[in-house]
Amino acid sequence: MSTDFEVKLRQLITAVADEAAVRPGHEHETLNRIRTSRRTSVVGISVAAILLIGAAWLADPFSWLATALDDRKNGAATDTVRSPDARGKQHSDQAGLTASTLRLQDQPLALDGDSASVWVATGMGQLLQISDGRIAERYRAPVARGIAVEAGTVWLTGGGDGANPTGAVVAVDASSGRVVQTLELPGEAPYGVDTGATATYVAIHEGDLARVDRTGDITRVPLSEGLTQVLVDAGQIWVAEPDDGRVWRVPAGLDTEPSAVDLVANPRGPSCPQGLTSGAGVVWVADSCAGVVWVLDVSGKVLDRIDNVGTTPVDVAFSGRFVYVSSTRDRLVTQVDARTYEVVATGRSGRGASAIFADSNGSWVANLEGFSLTRLEPE
Amino acid sequence: MDKEADLYSQHAPGALRLAYVLTGDLDVAHDLVQDAFVKVLRRPGFLRSGDAFEAYLRTTIVNLVRSRWRRINIERRSQPILVRASATLESAVEERDVMQRALRALPPRQRLAVALRYLEDLSEQETAEALGISVPAVKSLVQRGVASLRRELEVNVEH
Numbered sequence: 001m002s003t004d005f006e007v008k009l010r011q012l013i014t015a016v017a018d019e020a021a022v023r024p025g026h027e028h029e030t031l032n033r034i035r036t037s038r039r040t041s042v043v044g045i046s047v048a049a050i051l052l053i054g055a056a057w058l059a060d061p062f063s064w065l066a067t068a069l070d071d072r073k074n075g076a077a078t079d080t081v082r083s084p085d086a087r088g089k090q091h092s093d094q095a096g097l098t099a100s101t102l103r104l105q106d107q108p109l110a111l112d113g114d115s116a117s118v119w120v121a122t123g124m125g126q127l128l129q130i131s132d133g134r135i136a137e138r139y140r141a142p143v144a145r146g147i148a149v150e151a152g153t154v155w156l157t158g159g160g161d162g163a164n165p166t167g168a169v170v171a172v173d174a175s176s177g178r179v180v181q182t183l184e185l186p187g188e189a190p191y192g193v194d195t196g197a198t199a200t201y202v203a204i205h206e207g208d209l210a211r212v213d214r215t216g217d218i219t220r221v222p223l224s225e226g227l228t229q230v231l232v233d234a235g236q237i238w239v240a241e242p243d244d245g246r247v248w249r250v251p252a253g254l255d256t257e258p259s260a261v262d263l264v265a266n267p268r269g270p271s272c273p274q275g276l277t278s279g280a281g282v283v284w285v286a287d288s289c290a291g292v293v294w295v296l297d298v299s300g301k302v303l304d305r306i307d308n309v310g311t312t313p314v315d316v317a318f319s320g321r322f323v324y325v326s327s328t329r330d331r332l333v334t335q336v337d338a339r340t341y342e343v344v345a346t347g348r349s350g351r352g353a354s355a356i357f358a359d360s361n362g363s364w365v366a367n368l369e370g371f372s373l374t375r376l377e378p379e
Numbered sequence: 380m381d382k383e384a385d386l387y388s389q390h391a392p393g394a395l396r397l398a399y400v401l402t403g404d405l406d407v408a409h410d411l412v413q414d415a416f417v418k419v420l421r422r423p424g425f426l427r428s429g430d431a432f433e434a435y436l437r438t439t440i441v442n443l444v445r446s447r448w449r450r451i452n453i454e455r456r457s458q459p460i461l462v463r464a465s466a467t468l469e470s471a472v473e474e475r476d477v478m479q480r481a482l483r484a485l486p487p488r489q490r491l492a493v494a495l496r497y498l499e500d501l502s503e504q505e506t507a508e509a510l511g512i513s514v515p516a517v518k519s520l521v522q523r524g525v526a527s528l529r530r531e532l533e534v535n536v537e538h
Binding site for chain 1: 383387388391392395396397398399400405408409412413416417420421442445446474475478479482486487488493494497498504507508511512513514515516519523525528529532
């Protein structure tokens with residue numbers, strides 16, 4: 001139900017929009033441009049097609065025909081999807097990911113796990129533990145936004161919004177469900193959370209990265225407004241800032257100047273780094289605007305870019321050998337070989353695919369709109 | 380071209396309103412709407428009608444606006460619009476002017492989220508899909524955007 005202010009807000013925004021009237025001639029100009037661009041496209045496609053066919057023939061007169069016949073013969077299974085790898089090459093032995101669905105009573109907002117369990121924070125404040133096919137509620141909290149599991153403790157972030165003006169970071173003992181540590185942040189919204197050997201790190205949306213050590217002491221370093229996800233890896237903290245297309249890199253002690261990896265100037269256009277993970281000696285960044293996964297080295301240098309990971313990759317997880325990527329709009333889940341950076345399999349998740357967690361046997365995806373989790377495993 | 384003309388007549392006014400709220404510049408908004416229609420309609424046989432076309436056009440405009448912001452590296456706080464010359468202003472007009480300035484001062488993603496929720500009346504899920512982000516991220520962007528707009532109205536509008 002809208003508040004009085006929201007009703008007024010709607011009226012005022014509409015009043016602003018009412019100032020915009022289509023100028024005379026705009027329709028004529030637009031329709032002419034459409035007609036002209038179609039003619040140009042037809043010519044351009046014809047020329048490109050001739051050049052491509054000619055190049056393929058010169059490379060190998062018969063291989064393109066054999067590949068086309070193989071594709072028609074192989075087809076695709078209902079729940080598995082085949083797709084080309086990052087460099088556009090078809091894997092003749094590419095497999096799919098088989099999917100199964102676990103229904104929940106609430107929206108899964110955040111997801112993490114360890115070797116034994118998957119932990120889910122839901123929209124109604126449940127903290128669920130999923131293990132051996134069983135679901136158990138371990139804790140009730142304000143709406144959780146971020147979750148991190150480490151050494152028997154589950155860290156949750158939430159609050160700092162209209163429903164709960166005070167942000168909170170809560171540490172819950174995984175076995176008892178008892179709260180062991182609480183950090184309150186009045187007027188601030190803690191977002192992503194991750195843990196290291198001696199401290200837990202929280203990305204505060206208003207602009208600070210906070211370090212909470214085991215005694216509860218807090219150190220903060222200002223970065224930039226709009227911080228979301230955070231990753232602890234090898235003595236460095238990585239923080240995503242999707243608004244400005246940046247990933248911050250901060251030493252774990254917060255004792256030297258942070259630096260930023262600016263992805264905005266990439267050749268794919270707009271950049272919105274969202275999900276972060278590390279593995280195989282590099283950092284993987286899901287970019288929902290560029291539609292790619294970036295591969296960064298420890299100094300923040302962009303080593304590579306992985307395409308064909310869906311239209312809107314929002315999160316990424318490392319399984320020990322593969323990197324899994326969830327894409328929201330097209331529900332695609334992609335399995336990438338962490339050594340070769342090639343896409344080796346794909347599958348389908350539910351509606352509103354967002355957070356993803358990977359273990360040694362596959363991945364779990366949180367489906368916000370579907371009120372479910374999807375479990376995906378290689379065939 | 381009759382179908383294209385019909386689609387333009389039906390959807391251009393709404394598209395222009397969205398582009399104007401997002402950019403604050405009528406000329407830029409006209410250019411973006413034209414670019415969006417060309418992108419969507421130049422492929423023969425593309426989806427022609429119904430809610431799907433409107434959604435796709437909206438998404439195209441959102442992406443074009445974001446590309447433009449990235450390209451020209453817009454400042455978070457834009458230049459204020461000219462105050463009208465009239466010595467006395469009706470309260471409603473003054474509030475609208477303040478809203479317009481306040482919208483332009485919002486960070487880009489907050490502005491997008493607020494416009495999609497309150498001008499386009501999209502649900503949180505639809506907004507999340509249009510922006511390629513999660514529903515919690517939409518909630519956060521909208522909450523912050525609304526809070527900023529409320530503050531601007533309370534501070535700048537005389538009662």
